[in-house]
Amino acid sequence: MEIRLNGITHAYGDTAVLRDISLAVPSGKIVCIVGPSGCGKSTLLRLMGGLEQPSEGEILQMGDAPSGCLNPLTYIFQDFALLPWRSVRGNVSLVLEDHNLPKAEVNRIISDVLARTKLTDFANALPKQLSGGMKQRVAIARALAVNPAVMLMDEPLSALDSQTRELLMDDLIALWTRTPFTAIYVTHNLAEAVRLGHSIVVLSRRPGEIREIVHLDQPLSERHFGDATLEERQHYLWSLMRDEARAADAELLDV
Numbered sequence: 001m002e003i004r005l006n007g008i009t010h011a012y013g014d015t016a017v018l019r020d021i022s023l024a025v026p027s028g029k030i031v032c033i034v035g036p037s038g039c040g041k042s043t044l045l046r047l048m049g050g051l052e053q054p055s056e057g058e059i060l061q062m063g064d065a066p067s068g069c070l071n072p073l074t075y076i077f078q079d080f081a082l083l084p085w086r087s088v089r090g091n092v093s094l095v096l097e098d099h100n101l102p103k104a105e106v107n108r109i110i111s112d113v114l115a116r117t118k119l120t121d122f123a124n125a126l127p128k129q130l131s132g133g134m135k136q137r138v139a140i141a142r143a144l145a146v147n148p149a150v151m152l153m154d155e156p157l158s159a160l161d162s163q164t165r166e167l168l169m170d171d172l173i174a175l176w177t178r179t180p181f182t183a184i185y186v187t188h189n190l191a192e193a194v195r196l197g198h199s200i201v202v203l204s205r206r207p208g209e210i211r212e213i214v215h216l217d218q219p220l221s222e223r224h225f226g227d228a229t230l231e232e233r234q235h236y237l238w239s240l241m242r243d244e245a246r247a248a249d250a251e252l253l254d255v
């Protein structure tokens with residue numbers, strides 16, 4: 001399934017947050033969204049997920065969801081949002097409970113997503129026993145369990161330390177390489193954007209407008225930490241954002 005945004009403009013009261021955003025998120029690709037603090041990245045994700053309606057413009061879902069899709073649009077947040085009293089398996093099974101699936105199918109799905117996220121040996125552990133990186137892998141397993149058409153990822157790695165972030169990026173690349181998924185990935189972190197994005201949408205400061213869409217052709221599986229081409233792209237992104245980020249920072253301090 002592809003998502004298309006046509007002329008999305010959004011305001012909260014008198015505060016203009018997004019202006020005239022038109023964008024296509026192709027099936028099987030990861031589109032990153034970067035931009036200065038407060039430019040409307042999370043708002044854009046909420047609009048795409050249908051949690052809020054835009055003031056102007058339309059958001060289209062084109063094409064069919066994948067077979068076996070139980071929830072077309074699924075969020076992954078930075079705070080994991082796990083139920084502390086449920087095991088890893090119990091947190092994943094939660095999203096399958098209202099779908100009247102045969103028990104054997106539920107077990108098959110859970111075993112599959114735990115294997116894909118390397119959590120099989122931790123199926124019975126409670127969240128408090130897990131590191132931050134493992135907790136986020138549970139959240140990813142839970143998202144994959146519903147076989148979503150599009151994953152809406154809001155700063156999914158930003159609560160993790162830099163080494164764990166590297167490991168999770170490798171995991172996400174391995175997951176995507178095995179079975180390509182469609183994702184919109186909001187991040188502050190330009191290193192994440194150039195590692196994971198097939199394209200990177202650079203927003204201006206609020207009200208967020210598209211400054212540029214940067215396309216990266218290098219296959220995800222060939223993108224590695226310290227890669228010179230990626231570093232060059234990262235510098236380019238920062239050159240697009242630097243002045244606006246400084247202005248947005250000053251604006252926030254004035255409030």
Ligand SMILES: Nc1ncnc2c1ncn2[C@@H]1O[C@H](COP(=O)(O)OP(=O)(O)OP(=O)(O)O)[C@@H](O)[C@H]1O
Nearest residue numbers: 012015017035036037038039040041042043044206
């Ligand atoms: N429900 C709301 N009601 C009123 N204003 C809101 C609401 N949600 C967000 N805003 C405002 O809209 C603007 C954009 O917020 P948003 O969280 O989308 O930006 P962001 O780019 O994701 O920010 P950050 O980079 O800090 O995570 C901010 O000024 C924020 O205060």
